[in-house]
Amino acid sequence: MRHFKKLYFLTFVFAICLLNTKNSYSQSKIIDSLKTIAKKQKKKIKVQTYIEIAEHFTGINLDSAKSYSVxxxxxxTKIGDKVLTIITTHQLGNFARENSEYSKALKHFEESLKMSIKLNDSTLIANSYSGIGIVNSRLGDFRGAIKNFYESIPIYERLKDTTNIARGYLNLAVDLRKVKEFDNCILFNLKALKIFEKQNDLLNVAAINNNLAGVYNDNKNYEKAIKKAEEAKKYFFENNYIRYTAYPITNIAISYDSLNKPQKAETNYLKAIELHTKNREPYELAFLHNAYSNLNYKQKKYIKAINIGKKALEHAKEINALEFISSSSKTLAKSYAKIKDFQESNKFLMLHLNSKDSLFQKEKTKDIAELQLQYETSKKEIEIIQQKEQLLKQELIIKNRELYTIILGAALLILAILSLGYYHRYQFKKKQLQKEIDLKDALSTIKMQNRLQEQRLRISRDLHDNIGSQLTFIISSVDNLKYTTKDANTKLKEKLVGISTFTSETIHQLRDTIWAMNKNEITSDDVHTRILSFVEKAKTSTENIEFIVHYNIYKNTIFSSLEGMNIFRVIQEAINNALKYAEASKIEIKLYKKRGKLIVSIIDNGIGFDIKNVNLGNGLSNMEKRMSEIEGKVNINSEIKKGTEILVEVTLKNTSYDV
Incomplete structure (x- = not known):
């Protein structure tokens, strides 16, 4: 239909882009929460919270939005923060625009732009250009709007501010549609949609869906337009953006009007008019009343069309929107002509011709194309500059890396040299200290050994001079008693002989002890000699027993006095046990070395015994105790009628300081 060539444009997206919420919580709950938080905040942070509260109120209550903006x-201003002053000035512009106070809005945005340029803050400069562009669009100055958006978008792209890049694309798409640049309109809508979908920004996705619904109306794809508009309407309604449901409702009304479904179209026109009237939005009301007037004109309701058309003209004049002054006066001229009031018809026809906007002429379209070309050229230049900056940064990084490598290498080399020097010095000191410690230990050991040796000699002298002489006196006394008691009975004589024999054995053992005490070290040859001496004595006291001694050890193998004495005592105890209990005819003693150990084996061919059923008594306990003192072992193997073997194992070591 011809009257739909004056299309409805979705300026509401600019207000939505200022909101920063992506969840489904009700706005009132969020606002209440922010109010509570603000009470406890410091002044600078409180300013930002007030701005956020104002933005949330923008979609609910404009009076409250104004209150928190102020x-x-x-x-x-009170705390003197320049950046916050610019931001709040910008917020006042947002409120004035949403309240349809466009001259005030422009004043605030131009003031924030001036302060931002002085402060050289790129983000604030881009925000100010964007704010001016939105107001230009509301006033029907689409060329001015597009120009300002092309100023803001490259700044956002340079800053890599993806959210504001997407918002810039969205704003630009709206005005490109108004000047019938449909291909570019779709392009920038889709570019914005890609970013918002990636960010999961469902609010702006809904806004784009509604914009696309408008484009589908332009291309007469009305069913698809209704589908997209319904999606946007559902999201706004479910998330309490009631004010913004007016925009998709308007697109739905246009679709049903174009599909020649006047009842559905009228229902949606009236609902949209009700919402925009409540929110005092003259631009949208000018468009809606004009479209509704045309719907009545088509139904030949000319008086109603005239009444509604006059309202459209009234709203258009309120904001000097030449586009709607032209379109509404044209509808009025046609309606008056139908009721044959040619004087009124001619009056509105002249108004239509005089106010016909030049925005859609070829010259202006050419200007828009030039602006777009400038934007593309600027964008490429920015990309080239960014590439050069990136190359310079990479070169600088490489140079810095090389310099850091050299510095680090030099530092590591110096550190290595210092560490090596310190290490050698430490090792030298450590060796010197160890030598001093070893020398002190050696001197201490020598002194201790000398004292021990002196103590041994003193004890051995005392044993020899006192106990030895006393034992010898006992033997002499016993022998004298034997002669003086010739007539004594045999039993008494046997007792005296036993005492004399026991005392003699004690003297021999005492001599062995004195022998061991007088030596620091005992060689294997000393032990061998003592064993042979003991065997000879055993031979004289026994009959019919053969003694065999096998000796296969390096004669200078050294034992400590304790080791030598304990080895000899264990061998002595083993031979004595064989003599007393074995009833043997042969006793064999073997001494040899095996795998670093001294092995002593005492074997007899006596009657043997069952180890499990015999109490071995103190003899074995004494042998085991002596071996444990020198880390040795004693094992007994015996079988009845096959004899007994006592096996002694002692690890050989060159320890010469044991007592």
Whole structure:
């Protein structure tokens, strides 16, 4: 239909882009939470919270939005923070725009732009250009809007601010549609959609869906337009953005109007008009009343069309929107002509011709193309500059890396030299200290051994002079008693002989002890000699027993006095046990070395015994105790009628300081 060539444009997206919420919580709950938080915050942070509260109120209650915008601006001015003052000035512009106070909005945005340029803050500069562009669009200055968006978008791209890049694309797409640049409109909508979907920003995705619904209306794809608009409407309604449901409802009304479904179209027009009237939005009301007037004109309801058309003209004049002054006056001229009031018809026809906007002429379209070309050229230049900066950064990184490598290498080399020097010095000191410690230990050991040796000699002298002489006196006394008691009975004589024999054995053992005490070290040859001496004595006291001694050890193998004495005593105890209990005719003693150990084997061919059923008594306990003192072992193997073997094992070591 011809009257739909004056299309409805979705300016609401600019307000939505200022909101920063992506969840489904109700706005009132979020606002209440922010109010509570603000009470405890410091002034600078409180300003930012006030701005956030104002943004949330923008979609619910404009009076409250204004209140918090003013609070934020006054507090930022009071604390003298330049950045916050710019931000709050910008917020005042947002409120004024949403309240359809476009001259005030422009004033605030231009003021924030001036302060941002002075402060040289790229983000704030881009935000100010974007704010001016949105107001230009609301006033029907689409060329001015597009120009300002092309100023803001490259700055956002240079800053890699993806969210504001997407918002810039979205704003630009809206105005490109208004000047019938449909291909570019779809392109920038899709570019914005890609970013918002990646960010999961469902609010702006809904806004884009509604914009695409408008484009589908332009291309007469009305069923698809209704589907997209319904999706957007559902999201706005479910998330309490009631104010913004007016925009998809308007697109739905246009679709049903174009599909020649006047009842559905009228229902949606009236609902959209109700919402925009509540929110005092003259731009949207000018468009809606004009579209609704045309719907009545088509139904030949000319008086109703005239009444509604006059409302459209009234709203258009309120904001000097030449586009809608032209379209509504044209509808009025046609309607008056139908009721044959040619004077009124001619009046509105002249108004239509005089106010016909030049925005859609070829010259202006050419200007838009030039702006787009400038943007593309600027974008490429920015990319080239960024590439050069990246190359310079990489070169600088490489040079710095090389320099750091050299510095690090030099530092490591110096550290290595210092560490090596310190290590050698430490090792030298350590060796010197160890030598001093070893010398002190050696001197201490020598002194201790000398004292021990002196103590041994003193004890051995005492044993020899006192106990030895006393034992010898006992033997002499016993022998004298034997002669003086010739007539004594045999039993008494046997007792005296036993005492004399026991005392003699004690003297021999005492001599062995004195022998061991007088030596620091005992060689294997000393032990061998003592064993042979003991065997000779055993031979004289026994009959019919053969003694065999096998000796296969390096004669200078050294034992400590304790080791030598304990080995000899164990051998002595083993031979005595064989003499007393074995009833043997042969006793064999073997001494040899095996795998670093001294092995002593005492074997008899006596009657043997069952180890499990015999109490071995103190003899074995004494042998085991002596061996444990020198880390040795004693094993007994015996079988009845096959004899007994006592096996002694002692690890050989060159320890010469044991007592």
């Amino acid at each position: 609070k934020a601006h006054n507090l930022s």
